């Protein structure tokens with residue numbers, strides 16, 4: 001390879017800058033829209049229970065990936081707001097690899113009644129966390145909810 | 159099912175570097191040239207080309223296989239791209255295998271390229287859109303969240319300590335010191351170095367992770383009659399397998415890669431392997447993080463669930479151990495240009511089984527090896543078994 005095959009700095013070689021000048025508008029989908037509206041309006045977290053295999057999806061889904069069953073209105077039911085902590089981490093770097101001043105706590109939660117697992121923020125813990133402990137969703141006040149997964153502010157250890 | 163035997167007859171790779179001046183096309187061309195040279199074949203003897211490369215966003219070129227095609231030697235030939243994220247490097251040779259096993263072609267050039275250095279300010283941002291738009295992206299996650307949560311789940315399930323896992327990083331970075339193409343080989347690294355490195359997302363620390371890397375690897379595949387003409391030492395592709403778990407990564411068993419087990423079962427069945435631990439002499443599991451080597455060794459059924467760390471501590475997986483694991487130095491040591499890193503593992507088995515691995519050579523005339531990669535939305539397993 002060339003003499004510059006292990007460049008110390010990006011600008012050691014002739015470069016030019018470029019980007020992909022597009023942005024996207026994603027929909028939450030048929031089930032996602034209904035799930036987010038329920039979270040905003042009712043402060044409730046909904047799942048769908050597959051009548052074929054019994055798996056409970058949270059957030060609610062339109063179909064079961066395991067057997068392609070349509071998860072219609074009759075399969076919707078609220079879950080949580082408490083659940084079991086599956087795993088957790090204290091994150092020290094941001095998306096650009098920059099160091100954070102204080103760690104951001106994140107975790108995986110299996111809400112009571114759910115088969116699937118939700119990733120979310122954890123309240124900064126005052127004691128030790130452990131897998132299997134009970135945590136509970138803390139919702140934002142109704143007038144601050146916008147119909148986003150962040151309408152759940154965080155999960156707090158109980 | 160009647161399928162033709164397929165061998166690897168040539169291999170070549172570029173140096174793995176932090177930042178190459180070469181474009182991805184130039185890297186591809188260099189790897190192709192070396193692979194062809196290694197078996198004294200020419201580009202016009204290649205019937206078709208398979209290109210493996212992971213996210214377009216790394217090179218910043220949409221549909222990058224088309225862009226890379228000239229360097230990959232695809233001009234005027236049947237050409238296709240393999241892409242299953244990080245699993246690509248072991249999937250591309252499986253695609254090359256079925257091009258030939260089916261009887262459609264007699265030779266196939268398999269090329270894998272990745273350049274992560276163009277992506278600024280950090281390649282991690284290119285992964286932002288793999289997260290579910292409405293349940294995850296709003297949280298502003300980065301890729302480390304997945305690995306930290308998975309590593310912690312694995313440690314928690316089996317009561318593992320960081321020290322148990324850091325041994326993998328030490329082994330691989332030391333092995334890589336003997337690889338002429340390696341980026342991060344270090345003959346003197348210790349467990350303490352790993353434990354003292356910067357915490358990125360607990361329990362993941364800087365030296366638990368493979369580096370951002372540029373590089374390319376190429377293989378020449380041939381049907382049996384051609385292979386026997388070209389070389390006295392063909393290395394046969396004896397089995398291939400791949401399998402996908404749910405795309406919702408949170409819903410997988412985070413302490414055991416079931417999808418790797420399924421992929422391995424498919425490949426072992428094809429290779430006629432009944433007792434993998436006894437019948438496989440070298441393993442090159444995917445090791446972008448040190449805990450993943452352990453995870454994958456268990457998924458490959460080379461060790462029982464939760465038992466790979468203890469085997470590592472006993473030295474079983476050292477180059478001179480009973481089951482050498484990542485004698486190349488792996489992604490942790492040689493480097494991790496995503497798709498190229500997986501194909502590097504296949505190239506390593508090729509060199510090891512021919513007795514051509516130089517200072518890295520595993521003793522005892524190894525006859526059979528397995529390579530594995532992992533990727534997509536962290537839920538695909540790809541496996542190739544090779545033997546001589």
Ligand SMILES: [Zn+2]
Nearest residue numbers: 050053064067
């Ligand atoms: Zn179902």
